[in-house]
Amino acid sequence: MCENSRRYEYNGYLQIAMRKITFFFLFIFLLASQVFAWPLNRFWSGGNPWWLNDSLTFWAPFDDPANPLYLVKGTGSLSFTRATAATYVHPTTGLVTSAASGQLRIESNGALIEGQRTNLALWSETLGLAATWVPSNMTVDNNTVVAPDGATTAETLTASADNATLLQSYTGTVAAYTGSYYLKRKTGTGNVQVSADNTTWTTCTINASTWTRCSDTRTVTVATYYHGIRLATNTDAVYAWGGDAELGAFASSYIGPTDTAAVTRNKDVLTAPVSGNFSEVTGTITLTVTQGTNTSASFYWDSSTPNADAEDGNWAYLHATQGTTFTGKRLGVGLYNIQMSQSVGPATNKVATTWSSVRAQLAKDGVVGTEDTSTTYSSATPSTITIGRTQGADYIFTWGHIKDFRIWNRSFSDSELQTITAP
Numbered sequence: 001m002c003e004n005s006r007r008y009e010y011n012g013y014l015q016i017a018m019r020k021i022t023f024f025f026l027f028i029f030l031l032a033s034q035v036f037a038w039p040l041n042r043f044w045s046g047g048n049p050w051w052l053n054d055s056l057t058f059w060a061p062f063d064d065p066a067n068p069l070y071l072v073k074g075t076g077s078l079s080f081t082r083a084t085a086a087t088y089v090h091p092t093t094g095l096v097t098s099a100a101s102g103q104l105r106i107e108s109n110g111a112l113i114e115g116q117r118t119n120l121a122l123w124s125e126t127l128g129l130a131a132t133w134v135p136s137n138m139t140v141d142n143n144t145v146v147a148p149d150g151a152t153t154a155e156t157l158t159a160s161a162d163n164a165t166l167l168q169s170y171t172g173t174v175a176a177y178t179g180s181y182y183l184k185r186k187t188g189t190g191n192v193q194v195s196a197d198n199t200t201w202t203t204c205t206i207n208a209s210t211w212t213r214c215s216d217t218r219t220v221t222v223a224t225y226y227h228g229i230r231l232a233t234n235t236d237a238v239y240a241w242g243g244d245a246e247l248g249a250f251a252s253s254y255i256g257p258t259d260t261a262a263v264t265r266n267k268d269v270l271t272a273p274v275s276g277n278f279s280e281v282t283g284t285i286t287l288t289v290t291q292g293t294n295t296s297a298s299f300y301w302d303s304s305t306p307n308a309d310a311e312d313g314n315w316a317y318l319h320a321t322q323g324t325t326f327t328g329k330r331l332g333v334g335l336y337n338i339q340m341s342q343s344v345g346p347a348t349n350k351v352a353t354t355w356s357s358v359r360a361q362l363a364k365d366g367v368v369g370t371e372d373t374s375t376t377y378s379s380a381t382p383s384t385i386t387i388g389r390t391q392g393a394d395y396i397f398t399w400g401h402i403k404d405f406r407i408w409n410r411s412f413s414d415s416e417l418q419t420i421t422a423p
């Protein structure tokens, strides 16, 4: 008994000692973690060097499809309008998903900003309707597999001879039109081709495991054309869905489903308030832009004054013409116009523009432009910042994605621009 109680006593002291030792090391650990965490937090606050956050006035990440207008930081709120529904590729599910009118679409590369387009292809998800989609040397089986939107609405196209086609007629003017289709290989290895004019065909690289959106752009010159799909080799078979024929030199996001009439997707209009977020005297804007194969001009952001001038009504803007230039420009009193080279998309670029009373500069992917030190700032105050589009009546769109849009209320040095835009 006595021996046992002594043992219990000893064990009790041992446990207390162990607890004390444990608490001591826990205390040391917590102290150390605070000591080391402080500078790390200072440096990495918000995932960014802390010295950039002190003057950050506005930050729209555009990374949450469930909360597309969310601001990490800012005064007021983003505003978005689009008068029609639209589709987008959901960043989590990967499915072609419907967005209601007024819903900003967030894809994996950020906010998708497009202009108005019309899908001229009728019955876009009913490719077996022979009165509209005319098969030649081809069998069409309806609703055989799961489509890119997750519903079992995709058709199987099987060639019964070489150069089997599935075509739909449309009426065009003298302009560029683009036909696009989601395709996936079922059997065979022959060429799979698409065309916007049934004369010249683009061969598309597809596989048997994922859907590929194939497109072809042709400038049409007579009234009636046929767009569609061609299988070069007899007995080859593909899955097909989402026929889309648009007036334009590149495919925009899929517009559908269509049935007896063409369907129009209206323009995306995204704006941010100036007050509290933006200073016309000094500031910096950075963003990440991802563009497809749009070869025309595209705008990343724009601002307007209450009294619009002759060129777009802009106070300042940032835009690119693929294959030629990336431009930062400021109009009115104290013009600056800095340009850098720009490659043809698809590409993702981290870009920045900065301005002050003595200097303006541009940067892209860690490289700065040629600074302009002749600038004196305009007395005009912009009323709105438009993201991904011009303010003016000509409405030039990004036709791509804007992500991580930030405004600072101070001008950045060249080295800061290089750091913040480093790829």
Ligand SMILES: [Ca+2]
Binding pocket: 125, 126, 127, 142, 143, 153, 154, 155
């Ligand atoms: Ca179908």
